[in-house]
Amino acid sequence: MGLTRRHVLTAGSIWSAALACAFFSSGRVRAQDEAVELVERLTGQTATVSDRLHLVMPAVFPTGYTVPIDLDIDSPMTEDDHVKRIRVFAPQNPLLEVASFNFVPQRSIARVSTRIRLAEPQYVVAVAEMSDGTLLMTKTFVDVATNGCI
Amino acid sequence: MNPVAPRVLLPSAATKGEIFKVKSIINHQMETGLRHDAQGRVIPRKIIHKFVCRYGGAEVFSVDLHEAISANPFIEFYLRATESGRLEFIWEEDGGGVYRLEHQLAVA
Numbered sequence: 001m002g003l004t005r006r007h008v009l010t011a012g013s014i015w016s017a018a019l020a021c022a023f024f025s026s027g028r029v030r031a032q033d034e035a036v037e038l039v040e041r042l043t044g045q046t047a048t049v050s051d052r053l054h055l056v057m058p059a060v061f062p063t064g065y066t067v068p069i070d071l072d073i074d075s076p077m078t079e080d081d082h083v084k085r086i087r088v089f090a091p092q093n094p095l096l097e098v099a100s101f102n103f104v105p106q107r108s109i110a111r112v113s114t115r116i117r118l119a120e121p122q123y124v125v126a127v128a129e130m131s132d133g134t135l136l137m138t139k140t141f142v143d144v145a146t147n148g149c150i
Numbered sequence: 151m152n153p154v155a156p157r158v159l160l161p162s163a164a165t166k167g168e169i170f171k172v173k174s175i176i177n178h179q180m181e182t183g184l185r186h187d188a189q190g191r192v193i194p195r196k197i198i199h200k201f202v203c204r205y206g207g208a209e210v211f212s213v214d215l216h217e218a219i220s221a222n223p224f225i226e227f228y229l230r231a232t233e234s235g236r237l238e239f240i241w242e243e244d245g246g247g248v249y250r251l252e253h254q255l256a257v258a
Contacts, residue, residue: 066220090218094184098218101227107210109169109228114213115220117182149218150184 035125035139038091047127047135055126057142064148066115073110073128073136077103083110084129092122093149105131117148154178156249158239163256164231172203173226176241176249180221198223200242205255206235231257 032049039047056070075083082105088098101112110128118124121143128136159173176198183195201213201223211227223241234257241249 093218095217097216099216100214102212102214104208104210107205107208107230107232109230111228112213113224113226115224117218117220148220149182 031123031139031141035091035123035137038089038125039127039135039137042089043127043135045135047137049138050128050136051138053126053128053136053138055124055138055140057124057140059141060143061118061145063146064118064120064144065146067118067142067144067148068113069116069124070113071101071111071126075110075130077105077109079105080131082131084131086110086112087127087129088116089125089127090116090118090122091125093117093119095149098124118142118144119147119149120144152177152179154243154247154249156239156241156251158251158253160237160253160255162254163258166231166233166257168231169228170231171226171228172237173224174201174203174239175222175224177222178243178247182217184217194244196244198241198243200240201225202238202240202242203227203229204238204240205229206233231255233257 036047052074054072057067061067071086073083083103085100085102087100089096090098098116103110123139123141125137125139130136156176161170164170181193181196185193187193197215197217199215202209203211210229213225215223235255237253237255239251
């Protein structure tokens, strides 16, 4: 069977449909998927997006050198149910691992603040490792005006 | 070069079970390891890579820090007042530097 006009048109329309999907799918959904994939690649585990994680950062910040970050996770912090650690990633930085905060049940609570460097505007991702082995995650977009990673 | 200056801010007294805030900061000469000198050689990394807080001899909070933490790392965290005793704060720097502070907490 030769290459007919119909074949060419069908192939063409599949292509444009695929392109349209890629183009029109919401940027938000795509970023969410990318963040989940990134966490999977780094930890070998699938993380669940959770509103128990509160990751608070300024939406816009003038310098990438010292961007404030506040993390707070809803957890009773008992032996049976606690946050073991929180890892923070900045995927567009030259080195994407930012920090890992380690907690102890009954002794510390899963809340911490610090200041980080961001190379460019990006989603910052926080992953909480829970005592039952599950991973919870969230992310927030931060627009920085200058590169803080030099 | 300025001497390394660690500082902590936390209460000296608390009631049993109370959650209290600890503010910590350490001023030091940071190198990210991402910069080059005039000859194009990488300037070796020098960051605070570990921070540990011990309370009554037991580790209650710690942080593994990477290059993306701002210079002079500031960390604010929260502990539960369980007993009167000594809190120790330990910062470890690339190249082997270790800096410590101690603080007495009275719990009633």
